Amino acid sequence: MTFADRLADAVRRTGTPLCVGIDPWPERLPGRGAGAEPTLHELAALSRRFGLAVVEAARGLVPAVKPQFAFFEAMGPAGMHALADVCAAARDAGLLVVGDAKRGDIGSTASAYAAATLAPSAPFPCDALTVSPFLGPDTLEPFVGAARAHGRGLFVLLRTSNPGSARWQAPVVDDLTAWIAAQNAGDGGYGPVGAVVGATHDEGLVLRARLPHTWLLVPGFGAQGGSAAAARTMLDGEGLGALINSSRAATFPATADPRFDADPATWIRARVHATIAELAAG
Amino acid sequence: MTFADRLADAVRRTGTPLCVGIDPWPERLPGRGAGAEPTLHELAALSRRFGLAVVEAARGLVPAVKPQFAFFEAMGPAGMHALADVCAAARDAGLLVVGDAKRGDIGSTASAYAAATLAPSAPFPCDALTVSPFLGPDTLEPFVGAARAHGRGLFVLLRTSNPGSARWQAPVVDDLTAWIAAQNAGDGGYGPVGAVVGATHDEGLVLRARLPHTWLLVPGFGAQGGSAAAARTMLDGEGLGALINSSRAATFPATADPRFDADPATWIRARVHATIAELAAG
Numbered sequence: 001m002t003f004a005d006r007l008a009d010a011v012r013r014t015g016t017p018l019c020v021g022i023d024p025w026p027e028r029l030p031g032r033g034a035g036a037e038p039t040l041h042e043l044a045a046l047s048r049r050f051g052l053a054v055v056e057a058a059r060g061l062v063p064a065v066k067p068q069f070a071f072f073e074a075m076g077p078a079g080m081h082a083l084a085d086v087c088a089a090a091r092d093a094g095l096l097v098v099g100d101a102k103r104g105d106i107g108s109t110a111s112a113y114a115a116a117t118l119a120p121s122a123p124f125p126c127d128a129l130t131v132s133p134f135l136g137p138d139t140l141e142p143f144v145g146a147a148r149a150h151g152r153g154l155f156v157l158l159r160t161s162n163p164g165s166a167r168w169q170a171p172v173v174d175d176l177t178a179w180i181a182a183q184n185a186g187d188g189g190y191g192p193v194g195a196v197v198g199a200t201h202d203e204g205l206v207l208r209a210r211l212p213h214t215w216l217l218v219p220g221f222g223a224q225g226g227s228a229a230a231a232r233t234m235l236d237g238e239g240l241g242a243l244i245n246s247s248r249a250a251t252f253p254a255t256a257d258p259r260f261d262a263d264p265a266t267w268i269r270a271r272v273h274a275t276i277a278e279l280a281a282g
Numbered sequence: 283m284t285f286a287d288r289l290a291d292a293v294r295r296t297g298t299p300l301c302v303g304i305d306p307w308p309e310r311l312p313g314r315g316a317g318a319e320p321t322l323h324e325l326a327a328l329s330r331r332f333g334l335a336v337v338e339a340a341r342g343l344v345p346a347v348k349p350q351f352a353f354f355e356a357m358g359p360a361g362m363h364a365l366a367d368v369c370a371a372a373r374d375a376g377l378l379v380v381g382d383a384k385r386g387d388i389g390s391t392a393s394a395y396a397a398a399t400l401a402p403s404a405p406f407p408c409d410a411l412t413v414s415p416f417l418g419p420d421t422l423e424p425f426v427g428a429a430r431a432h433g434r435g436l437f438v439l440l441r442t443s444n445p446g447s448a449r450w451q452a453p454v455v456d457d458l459t460a461w462i463a464a465q466n467a468g469d470g471g472y473g474p475v476g477a478v479v480g481a482t483h484d485e486g487l488v489l490r491a492r493l494p495h496t497w498l499l500v501p502g503f504g505a506q507g508g509s510a511a512a513a514r515t516m517l518d519g520e521g522l523g524a525l526i527n528s529s530r531a532a533t534f535p536a537t538a539d540p541r542f543d544a545d546p547a548t549w550i551r552a553r554v555h556a557t558i559a560e561l562a563a564g
Contacts, residue, residue, distance in 0.1 A: 076405025123358025136446030164418030
């Protein structure tokens with residue numbers, strides 16, 4: 001079964017397009033306490049606990065989770081152990097895993113990143129991976145090949161949600177959109193090559209219309225200022241075609257909360273319920 | 283002391299601008315043998331041994347080594363342990379470490395990647411990091427800030443050596459070149475923000491002229507088809523300003539060689555000597 005079909009099924013089954021990000025912010029990790037500066041090993045252990053709590057909270061409620069590789073990498077090899085455990089636990093829990101790594105490199109190096117994440121025996125098992133197109137279409141081919149071979153997906157950075165995104169994306173957005181559309185043209189329905197399109201841009205609707213066979217990953221809902229209404233415009237008539245991500249707003253309290261530290265899974269589950277409702281009301 | 287000055291000193295001291303890449307190709311690792319498919323742990327152990335052999339071979343001969351993160355990541359958490367060990371060993375050996383990770387992300391996520399590599403306590407300690415600009419100038423700022431704060435450097439992808447690089451780089455190369463030049467304008471001599479420019483493009487000389495204060499990282503010498511003569515045109519009048527990389531051609535035999543398997547450091551050291559001579563003769 002293709003990634004696109006598995007994702008559509010998961011959205012239908014859960015009734016929401018919400019993807020919950022797993023961003024283990026070192027300063028805010030539950031259970032960190034106010035004592036001495038933790039070591040990287042201690043932070044990695046707290047990140048593993050936090051990531052598993054998000055998985056437990058998200059189980060059955062949403063179609064997918066999105067671990068952010070950078071935070072785990074910052075905690076060193078122990079952090080990467082935690083990332084591997086969290087990815088595996090999410091898949092075991094029936095959640096699709098969107099690895100947010102924004103990888104990109106040439107030839108055999110791109111293949112190595114794909115092997116790390118998209119192969120059946122990948123040490124960081126993901127159902128889809130975010131990738132950067134900047135190096136060129138030839139550098140995306142190993143990722144596309146791995147995704148097609150293994151029933152996985154990609155989300156190619158197209159128009160991101162940060163303030164400066166236009167500067168080096170706007171000059172190529174038309175051609176990159178055409179390239180992405182062409183990848184999925186032969187697949188009927190939705191194809192394996194998705195695109196990252198922020199909920200903070202008016203041009204989202206234009207890109208949505210130009211990419212009728214492309215799943216969009218829409219960051220920027222919640223903490224980054226994108227509204228639920230704007231995010232929902234990226235969905236097709238059946239409520240499919242866009243996976244709308246919330247990370248910090250769906251998983252961390254705005255201010256210190258002892259219930260979050262004591263039982264993060266229960267606290268996060270309530271917050272995920274609330275985020276699903278916010279998104280549905282938008 | 284800034285990264286740019288440390289790099290200039292190292293090039294002067296060794297008399298060569300050669301950077302030796304550390305790409306632990308799983309199929310070709312010395313000592314792998316011809317038996318059963320190794321596990322990821324076994325591959326990581328072989329990669330650690332290979333990386334330490336390159337460090338031993340390169341010690342005192344060249345200014346820098348360039349570990350390719352992707353190959354280590356493909357071997358999972360154990361591979362990332364090996365990467366951390368190889369980075370630390372290279373710095374202990376007096377080699378500058380250029381982490382080839384091509385990272386890029388927004389805001390706090392970019393800061394996490396910088397913390398992983400460029401901070402004084404970074405688990406993967408690098409003197410410089412390759413970064414992708416696609417997400418926008420605001421997303422490079424955390425990397426620039428970390429580099430300036432800690433005496434480290436960056437190499438921003440500008441015009442890479444792969445066949446398809448023009449498609450989404452050419453439309454932005456002028457503006458990105460201007461952005462990079464502006465980062466280094468206030469530093470006198472060379473500044474902390476370098477650029478990746480392949481030796482396979484005629485436009486290299488144009489970029490060299492437009493970036494008088496920018497260290498260039500020049501891949502594509504050797505295996506990727508760039509000539510020594512083309513690579514040397516990227517140097518300034520003092521033989522500085524460009525770090526010319528060779529990975530596979532400088533570290534792997536073209537065909538199986540039992541001496542490489544038995545004593546990779548000695549074999550690679552001879553090959554590094556030969557590569558330095560090839561580059562000097564170009």
